[in-house]
Amino acid sequence: MKKFLRTYLPFASNELKRNMAYKGAFYLFTLCSLFGSFIQYYLWMAIYGSAQGAKLGSLTREEMVVYVFMSYVTSSLTMISVSRELGRDVVKGSVAMNLIKPIDYRLSLIAKGMGTVVYHFLIPGIFVWIGLELYKVFILHLPAVSAGNILWYLISVFFSFLIYVLFDFCFGMIAFFTTYIFGMQMAKDALLSFLTGQLIPLSFFPGIIQRLFDFLPFSSMVYTPVMIYLGRYRPSELCFVLGRQLVWVVLLYLLGSLLWKQVTKRLVVLGG
C-alpha cells in the first residue's frame, strides 16, 4: 500500500501543480461554468415563481437553490475527464511513453484525476459551498447542513468520482478504434448532463424513466450525492444508494480491465 501511494501520489500532486501552471485558463473556465449555474438559478426561480404548488419534482424552492449549486460543486469534483487524455495519448501515440514504465496506466490516470479533484475542491468548490451555506442560513433562514450529511456526501462524492473516471476510461477506449474522439466526447457530455441529473434533477422525469435511471450508473454520478447532501434519504435508503455506487465502482473497474486487455493487444502506435 505504501509502495502504491509512493508510486501514484506524484501523479496526483504533479497534476495539481500542472493545473496551477495554467491558472488563467482555469479561472476563465470556472467563471464560465459558474455563470451557467447562475443562469440555471434564475431560470428555476422564475419557474417556481409562476408555478402553482410549492414543490416541483418533489423539491421545494429552497432545496432547488441548494440543488443547483451543489450539483455544480459535485460535478466539478466528480466529472473529471480521463478520456480526453486517453484519446490524446492514443492519437498522438504518446500512450507508448506510459507503457514503458512499470505503472498501471489506468491508475496513473485516476491519480491524475485526483489531483484535479483537489484543485477543483480548493478553487472554487469550497467557496461556492460555503457561500451557499451562508446564503441558506442568513437569507433563507434555514438550518445549516448537518455534519453527518456532509460526511456521507463526501463519501458518496468519492464513489461518484471513481464511477465517472472508470466509466470515462471505458469510453475513452473508443479512441483505439476511431483514433478520434472529440466529437464523441461532446455527445457524451451533453447526454451525461441529462442522465446524471446535472441539468435537471432526476425526480422531474416520469416514474418509469426514473426506474430506468436506477439501473444505469449515471444517476450515481451527481444526483445521488446531491440528494444525500439534501438529506433526502432515510438511513436504509442511504445504505442502498451507497451500496449501489460501490457495485458500479467494482463493475466498471472489471469492465475497464477487460477492455484494456483486449484493446492493448490490437494497439497500433502510429508514427515513429
Add this chain to the structure above:
Amino acid sequence: MIQVEHISKEFVSPKKYPGLKGAIKGLFSNEKVRKTAVDDISFHISEGEIVGYIGSNGAGKSTTIKMMTGILTPTSGQCLINGIDPSKNRMENAQNIGVVFGQRTQLWWDLPLSESFTILKEIYNVSDEDYKDRMDFLNEVLDLPEFFDRPVRTLSLGQRMRADLGAALIHNPKVLYLDEPTIGLDIVVKDKIRDAIRQINEQYRTTVILTTHDIGDIEELCSRIIIIDEGKKIYDGGLAELKDTYGTSRRVTMEVRQPELFRKIDWEEKLHADESSIETELDDEKNLFSVSFDKNRIQVSDIISSVMQISDVRDIQIQETELSEIVKAIYRHALKGR
C-alpha cells in the same frame, strides 16, 4: 540477455479508396488491408553489447523495439528480455529497461525537469543513495544541472534529449533502447550523447540497442549491426566484416593539367583489369579525372603512375567507401532481390 525468436507483427487497417467516391465507398466496405511490419526476425544479444539496428524508413525498426519494450504484442513469435516476456509481464519488464524515443518525450511537459526526475524515482522505486549516485553520474556525463529547474517545454531539443536519456537511466536499467536518439541534433550535442552512451555502457555494462539513420552513431558506438528491410533481417554481424565485404571499393580523384588527353585511353586494358572492377569519370570543366576501383584487384599506385605518365597531376584525393554508401548498396541490393 535478449532473445528474439521468429517475431512477426501484422497490422490490420480498413481499406481506403481514393477520392470522394472512394471515401463514401469506404463507409460501407468492410475490407481490411494487412501489412506485415516485422516478418520473422530472430536474433540474440548478449550483455554489454551495443547493437545498431538499422534500416530505411518504415522498415520495421521501431515496431521491433516496441515489441521488445512491451508496448506492442507480437502477432507471432516471442522475445525474452532478461528472461521476461514483455508482452505477458509488461510491468516487470519495464523495471529492467530504459527507453528513449527520439521523437517523443517521457518527461512531464509543463513541469520543471527536476519534478520529472522525482516522479521517476518514485515510479521505479529507486532508493535515495542509488538516486544520488545515478544523478552524480548523469550530471557529469549529460550536464543536466544547467537546465534542471526549467520547465521541460522551454528546453531546446538538445537539452531535452539529454534529459530524456538521463530519465531513461535513473533506475539503472539492464537494457537501454534508443530509437533515433540523435535525430535533429547538432554535431556538438550528438557527440555528447554518444559519449554518454559509451560511458554508460562501459561503467554499468548496460546492453544498448540503437536505431538510427545517422551512420556516425553506428561507426562510433556499435561493434555489431543488424540491418532490416521491409520487415526482414538482411544482415547481422560485425561492423568490420560489413566493411570488408562490401566496402572494398575506393575512389581516387586527381586534378590533371590536360584532361583532353584522357579521353581516348582504354583503362581496362592499360591496367589489366576486367570491366566490372573499374570505372572512370572525366570532368572537363574542373579538370578532374576520377577512378573507382576494387582495392583487392588493382593497386592505387598503378593507377596513379599510369595517370602521371600521361599528364601532370596537381592534386590527389583517395576516398574510402563510407558506411552510408554500403548501407545504401545493401538496401538497393535487397530491393533488387525481390
